[in-house]
Structure formats: C-alpha cells, structure tokens
Amino acid sequence: MSIDPIHQFNIENLFKIGQFGDHAIYFTNSSAYMFLTVAIVSLLMIAGSAKRQLVPGRFQSMAEISYEFVTSTIRSTAGAEGMKFFPLIFSLFMFICVSNLVGIIPYTFTLSSHLIITAALALLVFFTVLIYGVYKNGLKFFKLFVPSGVPIYILPLVVFIEVFSFFLRPVSHSVRLFANMLAGHIALKVFAGFVALLGVSLGAIGWIGGVAPLALTVAIYALEILVAFLQAYVFAILTCIYLNDALHPGH
Amino acid sequence: MDPAAAKLIGAGIACIGMGGAGVGVGVIFGNYLAAAVRNPSAAQGQFGNLIFGFAVTEALGIFSLLIALLLLFVSL
Numbered sequence: 014m015s016i017d018p019i020h021q022f023n024i025e026n027l028f029k030i031g032q033f034g035d036h037a038i039y040f041t042n043s044s045a046y047m048f049l050t051v052a053i054v055s056l057l058m059i060a061g062s063a064k065r066q067l068v069p070g071r072f073q074s075m076a077e078i079s080y081e082f083v084t085s086t087i088r089s090t091a092g093a094e095g096m097k098f099f100p101l102i103f104s105l106f107m108f109i110c111v112s113n114l115v116g117i118i119p120y121t122f123t124l125s126s127h128l129i130i131t132a133a134l135a136l137l138v139f140f141t142v143l144i145y146g147v148y149k150n151g152l153k154f155f156k157l158f159v160p161s162g163v164p165i166y167i168l169p170l171v172v173f174i175e176v177f178s179f180f181l182r183p184v185s186h187s188v189r190l191f192a193n194m195l196a197g198h199i200a201l202k203v204f205a206g207f208v209a210l211l212g213v214s215l216g217a218i219g220w221i222g223g224v225a226p227l228a229l230t231v232a233i234y235a236l237e238i239l240v241a242f243l244q245a246y247v248f249a250i251l252t253c254i255y256l257n258d259a260l261h262p263g264h
Numbered sequence: 265m266d267p268a269a270a271k272l273i274g275a276g277i278a279c280i281g282m283g284g285a286g287v288g289v290g291v292i293f294g295n296y297l298a299a300a301v302r303n304p305s306a307a308q309g310q311f312g313n314l315i316f317g318f319a320v321t322e323a324l325g326i327f328s329l330l331i332a333l334l335l336l337f338v339s340l
Contacts, residue, residue: 019337090312185323192326195333247319250312 018202022126022195043130046122050112079107083249090253094260101141102256105134106249113194113241117234125244126194128187135187138252146259157262186251193244197237204230275335278328285325292317 026039061076069077083103087095109125116123124130146154158175159168207226211219296314300307 086312089309185320185327188330189319189323189326192330192333193322196326196329199333243315247315250315251319254316 018199018206021122021198021202024127042122043124043127046112046115046124050108050115050124053111053115054107079103086246086250087253090250091257091260095253095256098141098253098256102249102252105138105252106245109134109190109248110242110245113245114238116194116198117237117241123194123198125190126198128191131187131191132183134248135183138186138255139183142255142259145256146262149259150262154259154262157258182255186248186255190244190248193240197233197240201230201233201237204233271335275332278332278335281328281331282325285322285328288321288324289318292321 025042027042027045028040029037030040031038057072058076060072062073064070064073066073080103083106084096084099087099087102091098112124115121116126146157158172158179160171160175163171204226208223208230211223211226213219215222292314296307296310299310
C-alpha cells in the first residue's frame with residue numbers, strides 16, 4: 014500500500030470547448046472551481062448588500078467586515094490614494110481567500126495549489142504596478158531603483174540589487190502562495206495516510222495507534238484554515254505595498 | 265550512487281534551508297511581541313509591517329521546501 018499525496022492536484026478535463034491549432038482546449042475541474050469561487054464571492058456580496066439594514070444581518074456583516082478589513086489594509090499601507098485600486102485588491106483578496114477555503118474541504122480541488130494560477134495573478138499585479146507607475150510618474154518612477162543617501166561608490170551595486178529584486182517580485186509573490194498551499198495539502202494527506210498505513214500493517218494495534226496521526230491531522234487542518242486566510246491576506250498586503258511604490262516612488 | 269537515492273538525499277538536504285527561515289520568523293515575531301509589550305498602543309499600527317516581514321522571510325524557507333518537493337515528486 015502506498016500513499017499518493019499529489020493525486021489531489023490532478024487536472025481533469027471535463028468537456029472540450031474549443032481547438033487552438035493542434036491544441037484542444039478543455040473545460041477542466043480547475044475552471045469549474047474558479048466559477049464556483051466567483052459565484053460564492055458574488056453571492057456573498059449580493060446577499061450582503063441586498064437589504065442594507067441599519068443593524069446588519071449575517072450576510073451583511075460578513076460583507077461589511079471583509080470590506081472594512083481590505084479598506085483598512087489599503088489605507089495603512091498605500092495611503093488614501095491607494096483606494097483607487099480597491100476593486101483590484103478586494104477582488105484578489107476575496108478570490109484567493111474563498112478558493113483557499115473551498116480547497117480545504119476534503120475531496121475538493123485547490124485552485125491556488127497550481128503555479129500557473131498564482132503566477133497569472135502575480136503578473137497581473139506586477140504589470141499593473143509597472144504600467145501605472147510609469148503612467149503616473151513618468152521617468153521619476155525609476156527613482157525607485159536609486160535610493161537616496163547612498164554613497165556613490167556602492168550605488169551601482171545597490172541599483173543592481175534593487176532592479177533584480179523588483180523583477181523577482183512576481184516570482185516570490187506567486188511561489189509563496191502556491192508553495193504554501195501545496196505543502197500544506199501534501200502534509201495533510203501524508204499524515205492522514207499514516208493512519209491507514211499503521212492499521213493495514215499492524216492490524217488492531219495499528220488502528221488504535223492511528224489515533225496519534227489522526228489527532229495530528231486535525232491539528233494541521235486547523236492550522237491550514239489559518240494559513241488559507243493568512244496567505245490571502247499576505248497576497249493582498251504585498252499587492253498594496255507594491256502599488257505604494259507606483260503611487261509614491263523614491264525612498 | 266543510485267539516482268533515486270541521490271534524489272531523496274538531496275530533498276533532505278534542501279529542507280535544511282527551512283531552518284534559517286524558522287529562525288527568521290521567530291526573530292520577527294519575538295521582536296514584535298517584545299515591542300508590543302513595551303508599547304501596546306503602537307502595536308496595532310505595526311501589524312501590517314509584521315505580516316510583510318513574515319511573508320518575505322517565510323518565502324525563502326518556502327523556496328527550499330519547493331526544491332525538496334520538486335526532487336520528491338517531479339520525475340526529471
């Protein structure tokens with residue numbers, strides 16, 4: 014008997030929607046979960062803003078809490094001007110948060126455990142920062158790479174490091190979310206697999222001893238719920254910090 | 265050496281890098297807590313910085329974990 018902890022990340026083709034050259038384009042389970050995530054977020058927001066009571070009900074307070082949470086994050090990191098980007102950051106936060114929380118349910122598919130999806134989101138943020146920064150500040154945007162007050166003889170080195178780290182941002186931005194979700198889900202499956210392995214190999218003693226890895230699985234599961242939310246928050250706050258560079262360049 | 269064995273040993277060695285990230289995250293949260301106990305009123309305003317520092321530090325550990333996962337699960 015063997016454990017296959019990465020089977021859960023399989024992409025399955027559901028039905029074909031088109032042909033691009035030699036390449037068939039399929040509607041996959043990944044696409045289906047994307048639709049599900051967007052539907053949940055939309056339903057939450059529509060149900061939350063439908064009644065608009067003075068004393069909010071369940072849905073309305075959830076919508077209000079998420080709105081105020083993202084607003085305070087943007088205001089504290091990118092200033093009042095950052096509110097221009099509220100729709101972008103709010104969509105990113107809600108999409109990642111809901112898809113992570115859906116993915117934590119057993120037997121579901123986790124969207125953010127695929128690098129292509131997080132990389133697409135991170136590149137969207139990267140190009141938004143780059144294009145908006147150049148559009149708003151012109152060539153002054155490139156002062157971002159030249160910190161003030163650095164002695165002239167180490168300036169080339171500092172500029173090189175700043176440019177390099179700027180272009181590495183989408184890499185670390187996407188890999189952080191992807192690897193966190195991937196590693197968390199693999200750890201869950203590996204520990205859950207220990208229960209079955211113990212029972213099959215040791216019989217009755219094994220099934221009793223399996224309580225230990227089962228308890229650990231429950232503990233890791235609780236941690237994963239925290240991580241699912243925290244990584245969405247980290248993604249949103251890093252987006253705010255990068256946008257802050259485009260809004261206020263120069264150190 | 266058997267390539268499969270070398271892969272497993274490499275994955276184990278790659279995970280050592282996570283120790284550094286562990287130290288870094290500990291330093292960040294420890295210093296935040298020490299500062300928050302001294303001046304609780306200023307703590308709330310630094311929460312964003314805390315999470316930013318945590319995310320940047322943690323990323324480096326995650327990179328080494330990623331190398332280990334690639335060695336374990338991706339057939340080259």
